[in-house]
Amino acid sequence: MTGQPLLDVRDLAVAIGRQADAPRVVDGVSLTVGRGEIVGLVGESGCGKSMSAFAIAGLFPTPAARVVQGSVLLAGRDLTTLDARARRATLGKDLGMVFQDPSSFLDPLMRVGDQVAESLRVRGQNSGAWTRVVELLALMELPEPRETARRYPHELSGGQRQRVLIAAALALQPSLLIADEPTTALDTTVQASILDLLLKLRRTLQLSVLLITHDLGVIAETCDRVYVMYAGRVVETNTTEQLFRAPRHPYTRGLLRGTLAVETQTADLFSIPGTVPDLRHMPSGCRFHPRCPLAIEVCVTRDPPLTARRDLSGADACWRAQEPAAAHVWEDVTWSR
Amino acid sequence: MSTAVGVASVALIVLLAVAAPLVAGYDPQSGSAAALQPPLSSGHTLGTDNLGRDIWAELVFGARVSLAVGVFAATSAVLIGTVIGAVAGYTGGWVDATLMRLAEFFQVVPRFVLALIVVALFGSGLAKLIVVIGLLAWPQTARLVRASFLSLREAPFVDAARVGGMGPTSIIVHEILPNVLAPILVTGSLDVASAILLEAGLGFFGLGDPNLVSWGSMLNQAQQYLRQAWWMSLFPGLAISVAVLSFNVLGDRLNDALNPRLRGA
Amino acid sequence: MEPLIEVEHVSRLFRTGGGWLRGARDLRAVDDVSLAIAPGSTVALVGESGSGKSTLGRLLLRLVPPSSGAVRYRGRDVASLRGEDWRSFRREVQVVFQDSGAAFNARKTIGASLQVPLRYNVGLRGRQLRERAAALLDQVGLDPAVYLDRYPHELSGGQRQRVGVARAMASEPQFVVADEPVSALDVSVRAHVLQLLRDLQRQSPELAYLFITHDLGVVRAVADQVQVMYLGAIVERGPVAALFGAPGHPYTRALLAATPVPEPGRRKLTTALRGDIPTATDVPGGCRFHTRCPLAQAVCRETSPPWVAFDDGVESACHFATDVRHLSPADG
Numbered sequence: 001m002t003g004q005p006l007l008d009v010r011d012l013a014v015a016i017g018r019q020a021d022a023p024r025v026v027d028g029v030s031l032t033v034g035r036g037e038i039v040g041l042v043g044e045s046g047c048g049k050s051m052s053a054f055a056i057a058g059l060f061p062t063p064a065a066r067v068v069q070g071s072v073l074l075a076g077r078d079l080t081t082l083d084a085r086a087r088r089a090t091l092g093k094d095l096g097m098v099f100q101d102p103s104s105f106l107d108p109l110m111r112v113g114d115q116v117a118e119s120l121r122v123r124g125q126n127s128g129a130w131t132r133v134v135e136l137l138a139l140m141e142l143p144e145p146r147e148t149a150r151r152y153p154h155e156l157s158g159g160q161r162q163r164v165l166i167a168a169a170l171a172l173q174p175s176l177l178i179a180d181e182p183t184t185a186l187d188t189t190v191q192a193s194i195l196d197l198l199l200k201l202r203r204t205l206q207l208s209v210l211l212i213t214h215d216l217g218v219i220a221e222t223c224d225r226v227y228v229m230y231a232g233r234v235v236e237t238n239t240t241e242q243l244f245r246a247p248r249h250p251y252t253r254g255l256l257r258g259t260l261a262v263e264t265q266t267a268d269l270f271s272i273p274g275t276v277p278d279l280r281h282m283p284s285g286c287r288f289h290p291r292c293p294l295a296i297e298v299c300v301t302r303d304p305p306l307t308a309r310r311d312l313s314g315a316d317a318c319w320r321a322q323e324p325a326a327a328h329v330w331e332d333v334t335w336s337r
Numbered sequence: 338m339s340t341a342v343g344v345a346s347v348a349l350i351v352l353l354a355v356a357a358p359l360v361a362g363y364d365p366q367s368g369s370a371a372a373l374q375p376p377l378s379s380g381h382t383l384g385t386d387n388l389g390r391d392i393w394a395e396l397v398f399g400a401r402v403s404l405a406v407g408v409f410a411a412t413s414a415v416l417i418g419t420v421i422g423a424v425a426g427y428t429g430g431w432v433d434a435t436l437m438r439l440a441e442f443f444q445v446v447p448r449f450v451l452a453l454i455v456v457a458l459f460g461s462g463l464a465k466l467i468v469v470i471g472l473l474a475w476p477q478t479a480r481l482v483r484a485s486f487l488s489l490r491e492a493p494f495v496d497a498a499r500v501g502g503m504g505p506t507s508i509i510v511h512e513i514l515p516n517v518l519a520p521i522l523v524t525g526s527l528d529v530a531s532a533i534l535l536e537a538g539l540g541f542f543g544l545g546d547p548n549l550v551s552w553g554s555m556l557n558q559a560q561q562y563l564r565q566a567w568w569m570s571l572f573p574g575l576a577i578s579v580a581v582l583s584f585n586v587l588g589d590r591l592n593d594a595l596n597p598r599l600r601g602a
Numbered sequence: 603m604e605p606l607i608e609v610e611h612v613s614r615l616f617r618t619g620g621g622w623l624r625g626a627r628d629l630r631a632v633d634d635v636s637l638a639i640a641p642g643s644t645v646a647l648v649g650e651s652g653s654g655k656s657t658l659g660r661l662l663l664r665l666v667p668p669s670s671g672a673v674r675y676r677g678r679d680v681a682s683l684r685g686e687d688w689r690s691f692r693r694e695v696q697v698v699f700q701d702s703g704a705a706f707n708a709r710k711t712i713g714a715s716l717q718v719p720l721r722y723n724v725g726l727r728g729r730q731l732r733e734r735a736a737a738l739l740d741q742v743g744l745d746p747a748v749y750l751d752r753y754p755h756e757l758s759g760g761q762r763q764r765v766g767v768a769r770a771m772a773s774e775p776q777f778v779v780a781d782e783p784v785s786a787l788d789v790s791v792r793a794h795v796l797q798l799l800r801d802l803q804r805q806s807p808e809l810a811y812l813f814i815t816h817d818l819g820v821v822r823a824v825a826d827q828v829q830v831m832y833l834g835a836i837v838e839r840g841p842v843a844a845l846f847g848a849p850g851h852p853y854t855r856a857l858l859a860a861t862p863v864p865e866p867g868r869r870k871l872t873t874a875l876r877g878d879i880p881t882a883t884d885v886p887g888g889c890r891f892h893t894r895c896p897l898a899q900a901v902c903r904e905t906s907p908p909w910v911a912f913d914d915g916v917e918s919a920c921h922f923a924t925d926v927r928h929l930s931p932a933d934g
Contacts, residue, residue: 044790188816188818189856217861220864244864245866259819260820261822262818269796269823275758493699497697497718500692500697502693502718502719502722503718
């Protein structure tokens with residue numbers, strides 16, 4: 001990645017509620033996506049990954065959520081300073097978004113082609129809209145795009161509906177696509193083909209993608225770089241290669257050890273003890289310390305910043321990640337109740 | 338009408354009906370005063386009717402009839418509808434088909450006409466009225482309960498109860514019904530409103546209980562005096578409108594309040 | 603070994619449509635399936651949505667009757683069980699559902715839900731009910747003092763799923779159908795639940811599981827045997843390691859290839875399966891997979907493939923199973 005990144009999110013925080021002490025679902029997240037790069041944002045439910053995506057897109061699923069801090073620079077322009085109307089205008093034109101459940105975003109009574117055309121017409125590109133729609137559907141590798149455009153959502157499969165939504169999101173050729181668990185509701189074989197499509201679009205259109213997922217397998221197969229989120233924070237970031245080869249944060253290490261491989265049988269089923277903290281009762285210091293076998297005094301009192309390390313790519317937010325003990329963090333932990 | 342106004346006016350109607358002997362001031366049955374006195378005259382706030390009976394006294398005693406018919410008829414409609422709907426929805430197949438054809442029959446036949454025929458044939462009386470209205474109003478509840486049962490009978494938690502050894506009756510009563518109570522309550526309160534309206538309609542045609550004053554029978558008498566005594570028709574008309582509207586609002590708000598998706602969160 | 607539960611040529615049809623404008627059509631959710639599960643074994647049933655795997659699970663539980671064929675438990679046709687035989691089947695054959703929130707009655711406390719099998723299946727009454735419910739919670743690692751009187755929505759997904767396991771174990775079952783038991787759970791919680799199921803099997807070695815799942819990682823972690831289902835029929839089966847090492851059916855192969863591997867740079871081929879799974883109202887003739895199979899030949903369109911058995915226990919319903927098993931994972 002050279003020069004200025006396409007998307008540059010700095011110190012973003014999202015709170016639910018109006019009060020000053022409203023709980024923050026996202027708390028100080030910084031991340032970048034370069035041109036033509038696919039960047040993963042991974043974490044478990046409730047870690048704030050989806051909320052980060054919504055905040056970047058300027059869409060919130062609940063009206064109580066709001067950005068309380070930070071900036072979202074897209075091609076150098078800070079989206080958080082725009083008024084509501086200008087903000088909406090960026091959707092579709094500068095960035096597109098797709099979600100987990102494609103059916104809830106399609107009007108069941110409207111031909112899918114018209115729905116894709118709508119995202120074109122909104123911006124006044126009326127002439128030749130239909131031709132463009134068919135082109136887009138073909139680009140999404142939908143079979144018989146001309147006929148498919150005339151179908152209704154219920155006549156398409158889940159995978160095809162997701163392709164239609166990607167077409168709609170990319171209709172105005174935004175440079176960034178934010179995909180929130182785009183394949184989670186789909187079957188494995190369909191998931192693979194949608195991920196292939198994203199890879200192809202990146203290659204052919206220089207599309208940048210921010211891919212939000214809970215699935216480390218999906219990350220490994222598609223992303224160039226990864227951010228790992230825990231309890232509203234980024235706890236580690238690196239190139240995908242390095243993150244899987246040499247994870248540093250105990251949470252990342254735990255997640256990786258907990259994945260189930262298909263090729264070999266895992267003798268013991270591992271999972272990190274304890275549970276994700278409640279938003280309203282965030283632990284002091286490092287938010288992972290109550291579940292971390294390495295936690296010491298400083299972890300309880302001081303919040304570790306996301307820090308780049310000498311001679312290593314990426315960054316981690318852990319006081320002890322550099323110590324040799326970190327490599328063996330989960331070795332003695334076996335499942336117990 | 339806002340929630341507070343709806344709830345308050347239902348409460349007020351109930352209160353007046355219960356306390357009728359205390360608040361009426363006059364006997365609603367005997368004309369003790371001069372006939373056709375306008376409102377605010379000589380101690381009759383709402384005036385008197387053609388027989389010299391106090392309109393206010395008639396209204397509050399009429400509220401008893403309206404409420405009794407409304408509540409008891411709605412309750413019987415809800416009970417019949419729930420049982421039939423639950424059996425149809427849970428059992429499915431030909432049982433469901435038969436019961437739903439029956440419900441359709443009752444829905445297709447104009448209710449008012451059917452009520453007229455029944456009362457004309459068997460005579461009127463408060464208890465008969467309640468039974469007739471109850472028998473006519475159950476299909477709505479039945480259809481609603483059936484739809485809920487249809488969607489819940491294959492819910493995982495119901496399957497879990499089956500695998501846990503529960504029999505169909507226990508499943509209907511202990512597993513599914515508690516999840517359907519909210520919509521049943523809502524239709525119940527809407528049923529009260531429509532029963533009040535139906536009773537008033539029958540009363541208007543002179544088919545109410547001849548021994549009782551009701552809002553409908555008041556209107557029946559008022560029609561001959563529409564020119565001379567507007568108050569005779571206005572007040573019972575208002576009472577019916579307010580009561581029906583209030584119970585509708587109550588039902589509507591109950592629906593919102595009992596819907597877990599709109600509650601809290 | 604004598605199988606614990608057996609499915610013999612079972613089919614299940616559902617009538618769909620049948621309105622005024624569209625004629626009724628039969629949806630073949632399960633189409634002539636046979637399988638047997640031995641005591642103490644863990645069999646995984648793998649397939650995508652619409653494959654009929656959940657219907658097969660419901661058939662085994664006698665939640666739906668088969669349209670044809672028979673389910674046998676300890677050698678007896680389940681449909682014919684009455685009285686005490688039926689009650690003992692109901693006790694011994696249990697289920698764990700996917701935690702979708704819908705697996706528990708939202709209006710009942712956890713304790714009340716646990717009491718259902720204790721009361722109806724086990725026949726406990728009065729104080730015993732609450733005591734056993736508490737003991738069950740304790741067995742799955744949840745503090746009864748805290749959770750017995752909570753409502754389902756007050757628990758996390760992982761906690762609820764443990765209660766789901768506790769509920770299934772209430773009547774000390776011999777066979778448990780686990781229908782996507784961990785699909786809705788986060789990675790870090792998933793292992794808890796899987797380990798819990800494994801531990802319970804270790805405690806009662808006769809206990810058999812049928813794991814219905816779409817996640818091949820879960821299959822690998824828990825199962826000895828796997829049955830692959832496509833469009834209502836079993837297309838391949840065998841020991842997990844042998845089958846995953848060298849699948850003989852192109853569908854299994856595609857499933858394996860499509861499963862993301864948490865190892866960057868190890869991205870395998872993407873055997874592009876053509877199109878989507880057809881609807882079960884029109885099952886393709888010949889081999890039901892031929893419309894999507896990258897290796898389909900003329901014979902696949904015409905003849906239904908025979909079972910091919912291999913020495914390592916793998917059986918594949920594919921005309922070219924022998925060739926497919928010799929393909930290396932990287933071949934297209």
